[in-house]
Amino acid sequence: xxxxxxxxxxxxxxxxxxxxxxxxxxxxxxxxxxxxxxxxxxxxxxxxxxxxxxxxxxxxxxxxxxxxxxxxxxxxxxxxxxxxxxxxxxxxxxxxxxxxxxxxxxxxxxxxxxxxxxxxxxxxxxxxxxxxxxxxxxxxxxxxxxxxxxxxxxxxxxxxxxxxxxxxxxxxxxxxxxxxxxxxxxxxxxxxxxxxxxxxxxxxxxxxxxxxxxxxxxxxxxxxxxxxxxxxxxxxxxxxxxxxxxxxxxxxxxxxxxxxxxxxxxxxxxxxxxxxxxxxxxxxxxxxxxxxxxxxxxxxxxxxxxxxxxxxxxxxxxxxxxxxxxxxxxxxxxxxxxxxxxxxxxxxxxxxxx
Numbered sequence: 301x302x303x304x305x306x307x308x309x310x311x312x313x314x315x316x317x318x319x320x321x322x323x324x325x326x327x328x329x330x331x332x333x334x335x336x337x338x339x340x341x342x343x344x345x346x347x348x349x350x351x352x353x354x355x356x357x358x359x360x361x362x363x364x365x366x367x368x369x370x371x372x373x374x375x376x377x378x379x380x381x382x383x384x385x386x387x388x389x390x391x392x393x394x395x396x397x398x399x400x401x402x403x404x405x406x407x408x409x410x411x412x413x414x415x416x417x418x419x420x421x422x423x424x425x426x427x428x429x430x431x432x433x434x435x436x437x438x439x440x441x442x443x444x445x446x447x448x449x450x451x452x453x454x455x456x457x458x459x460x461x462x463x464x465x466x467x468x469x470x471x472x473x474x475x476x477x478x479x480x481x482x483x484x485x486x487x488x489x490x491x492x493x494x495x496x497x498x499x500x501x502x503x504x505x506x507x508x509x510x511x512x513x514x515x516x517x518x519x520x521x522x523x524x525x526x527x528x529x530x531x532x533x534x535x536x537x538x539x540x541x542x543x544x545x546x547x548x549x550x551x552x553x554x555x556x557x558x559x560x561x562x563x564x565x566x567x568x569x570x571x572x573x574x575x576x577x578x579x580x581x582x583x584x585x586x587x588x589x590x591x592x593x594x595x596x597x598x599x600x601x602x603x604x605x606x607x608x609x610x611x612x613x614x615x616x617x618x619x620x621x622x623x624x625x626x627x628x629x630x631x632x633x634x635x636x637x638x639x640x641x642x643x644x645x646x647x648x649x650x651x652x653x654x
Contacts, residue, residue, distance in 0.1 A: 312345060312348065312349040313349065315345055316342065316345050316346060316349065319338060319341060319342045319345070320342065322338060323338065323339075323342075344407055344467075347467060348398060351391075351395050352395060355388065355391055355392060355395060358384075358388055358391075359388060362381065362384050362385065362388065365377065365381060365384075366381055369381065397640055397643055398468065398471075400643040400644060400646070400647040401468060401471035401472075401643065402647075402650075403470075403471065403474070405470055405505035405506075405507075405511075405577075406468060406470055406471030406474070407467065407468050407470070407471065408469065408470045408505045408506050408507075408508070409463060409464055409465035409466065409469045409470065409505070409506040410463075410464055410469050410470040410473055410474070410503050410504060410505050410506060410574075411448075411461060411462070411463055411464075411502075411503070411504045411505075411506065411570075411571050411574050411575075412434055412461065412462055412463075412464055412473065412476075412501070412502075412503055413459065413460070413461040413501070413502040413503075413504075414427050414430050414431045414434075414457065414459060414460055414461075414499055414500070414501055414502075415427065415458070415459045415499065415500045415502070416453065416456075416457065416458050416459065416498075416499055417479065417497070417498035417499055417500055418497070418498045419482075419495065419496065419497030419498055420455075421453075421454050421455035421456075421488050422455065422482075422486050422488055422495050422497045423497040423498060423499060424453040424454065424455040424456035424457055424458060425455045425456040425487075425488070425497075426456070426480075426482040426497040426498075426499050427456055427457045427458070427459070427460070427499040428455075428456030428457040429456070429482075429631060430480055430499050430501065431457060431460050432631070433630070433631050433632070433633055433635065434464075434473075434476075434501075434633075434635075435462070435633075436632050436633030437633035437634075437635050437636075438464050438466075438469075438633075439633070440633050441466065441472075442466065443464050443465060443466035443469055444464070444465045444466065445462050445463070445464050445465075446462060446463045446465075446557070447460065447461070447462045447557055448461050448462060448463055448555045448556075448557045448567050448568075448571065449461040449553075449554045449555050449556055449557065450556070455488060461553075461554075461555075461571065463506065463567075465506070470503065470505040470506070471643075472639055473503045473639070474503050474505075475639060475642035475643065475646065476501050476503055476635075476639070477501055477502055477503045477604075478500070478501060478603070478604030478605070479498055479499070479500050479501075479603040479604060480498070480499050480500070480501060480603060480604065480605050480606075480607065481496065481497070481498055481603040481605070481606045481607065482496065482497045482498070482499075482606075482607050482609070483495075483496050483606065483607070483608045483609065483610070484608070484609035484610050485609070485610045494610060494611075498603065504571070504574035504575050504577070504578045505574055505577065505578070506570065506574060507570070507573045507574050507577050511577065513573040513576050513577050513580075515546070515569075515572065515573070515576065519546060519547050519548050520544055520545070520546060520547070521544070521545040521547060522542065522543070522544060522545075522565075523542070523543040523545070524539040524540075524541065524542055524543075524561060525539055525541050525543070526539055526540070526541060527540055527541040527556035539561065540556065540558065540559055540560060540561045540564055541554065541555065541556035541561075541564060542554065542555055542556075542561060542564040542565050542568045543568070544568050544569070544572050546572060546575075546576065549576065549579055551572065551575045551576065551579065553568050553571040553572045553575060554568060555567040555568040555571065603618065604617065604618055604619055605617045605618065605638065606618070607627060607630070607631075608627070609627060613625055613626070613627040613628075614627065615627055615630045615638075617638050617641070617642070619642065619645060620638070620641040620642055620644075620645045622637055622638055622641045624637060624638075
């Protein structure tokens with residue numbers, strides 16, 4: 301197993317044992333913040349290690365069964381052994397995906413933002429469709445989603461941002477950053493002509509308190525305004541919405557989800573820290589030209605994926621060359637084939653650069 305070294309690494313059971321011993325110490329359960337961080341770390345380690353250990357044990361059991369059947373020349377077990385082997389292969393492929401996620405924050409939640417690009421009303425409709433696709437995917441995975449900002453426009457969305465929380469969310473979604481292109485017969489065109497529209501997707505990890513991102517007060521412009529869209533009368537009567545502009549980088553974030561300006565400020569600051577972390581990470585690695593879609597136009601030539609509704613149906617990822625013909629399934633959240641192949645693609649690229 302190429303990436304199965306986790307269950308052979310003595311470091312994992314040692315660290316698990318250390319944390320479990322810590323939870324038994326006197327007074328440990330008195331500090332709720334420490335308890336939450338410790339138990340989260342323990343859960344993460346076990347989720348990484350125990351499935352590999354279980355897989356190894358099942359392989360050993362199946363190997364024993366195969367040897368016994370071979371010695372007894374009992375062919376009646378062949379079908380059962382093949383079925384069990386296929387199950388183990390599927391289990392390995394699933395676990396192996398986690399080994400392809402090696403980033404510092406891959407196990408974090410993330411902020412997902414979609415923005416309309418070239419295409420006018422058609423692009424706003426496409427942005428709304430794309431946003432729905434990710435919400436459906438997150439729902440199917442059992443992740444939690446909280447919308448923090450929404451800018452509606454004629455035909456759909458100008459932009460929307462949500463926070464997605466769950467195991468390995470950022471690791472799964474970080475490869476979705478980029479420009480997404482739609483080709484279809486426009487429902488807004490009376491002449492039923494084909495239109496091409498663009499929307500961009502930005503993915504940023506949720507930053508916890510252990511990672512410092514410096515934001516100087518003099519580098520920040522703060523604007524408050526009245527929230528728009530759904531939320532009842534009260535949300536529209538107060539200047540509760542908040543927009544931060546980070547002057548050195550030009551990064552702008554906004555939040556209007558809560559009635560409280562204080563809560564919106566806290567959420568907007570969390571998003572800004574995530575954006576800045578990603579910006580500085582890319583700058584440090586000197587790979588902005590390759591990975592920072594934010595500096596590219598949301599238009600022709602910069603797309604990572606195309607979604608074609610007419611004259612044929614196909615979704616194609618330009619990086620990995622993965623194609624899928626059932627476009628309705630994709631728009632209903634079936635994007636795992638694209639996500640998983642990008643993880644493999646990215647891992648191969650890292651190996652080749654080392």
